[in-house]
Amino acid sequence: MNEKQNQLIKKLGNFAYEKDIRDVFKEAVEYDALKWALHCDLSRIELRKQKQQEILKRYNEKDLPKFQEICTDIELLLVGMIEDFNDYLGEIYIEIGCANKQNQQYFTPMSVGRLMAKMNLASMDFTKPVTSIYDCACGSGGLLLATLAELTDKSINYTDRVLMVVNDIDKNCVNMCYLQLSFAAVPAVVIQQNTITQEIIGETFVTPAFALQYPKFKKVYDSLAT
Secondary structure, eight states, X not given: OOHHHHHHHHHHGGGTTTSOHHHHHHHHHHHHHHHXXXXXXXXXXXXXXXXXXXXXXXXXXXXXXXXXHHHHHHHHHHGGGGTSOOOHHHHHHHHTTOOOGGGTOOOOOHHHHHHHHHHHHTTOOXXXXXXXXXXXXXXXXXXHHHHHHHHHHTTOOHHHHEEEEEEESOHHHHHHHHHHHHHTTOOEEEEEEOTTTXXXXXXXXXXXXXXXXXXXXXXXXXXXXX
C-alpha cells in the first residue's frame, strides 16, 4: 500500500478505543458514496441526505471532526485514480480485516486482474459507439479497474465509449466500487443486488460520468435491462 493508504489506516486507529475501526471505514466510504451520488440522481436527494445524517449522528462532538477528516482523506486517496488505476479502498478493506470470510469474500490482486482483463478484452468488439461491460460480483471494483488500465493501454477512451453495469450483494462493496469508478471517470451503474434472484436490495448508483452523458448511456443501459 502507498503512504496515503497507510496514513489513513493510522487515522482510523485513533478510534480504536471507542469504535471498531472497520465500522468507521465502512461508514466513511458510505458517506462519501452518498455525497457523490447526490450530484448524479436528483430523485433520491432527500433519502440520501437522511442516510448521511444518520451516519453523522453515530459520532459524538469529539469524534465527528476525526470522522470527517477520514472522509476527506478517502477522496484525496482516489483523486489520482484516472491516471493510476488501483484498488485502493479494497486493499484497505482487506488490510484492516473487513472481508467477510464466511461468504468467501476475497479480492483479486491487481496483477492477476490485469492478466484476466487482457484475456477478456482480446475477444471484445470496441468498434461500436458504446461497449458494455458487466460484472455480477464486482467487489470493490478491482477487476474493473484492471480493465480500465488495459483499455487505456489500448488507447480506448472508456470515458466516452464504455458503459459498466455492475452489482454486488454486499453494501460495502457497492459503496467502494461506486466511489472508485466515479473517481476513474467511468460511465457506470452500480447496484446492490442479489445476482442469483436478481432482486435489488439496496442502492442503485450512477456515476458522474454516466450522469453527464445521460441520454447516450441511459439508452444503452435500458437496452441491457430489456
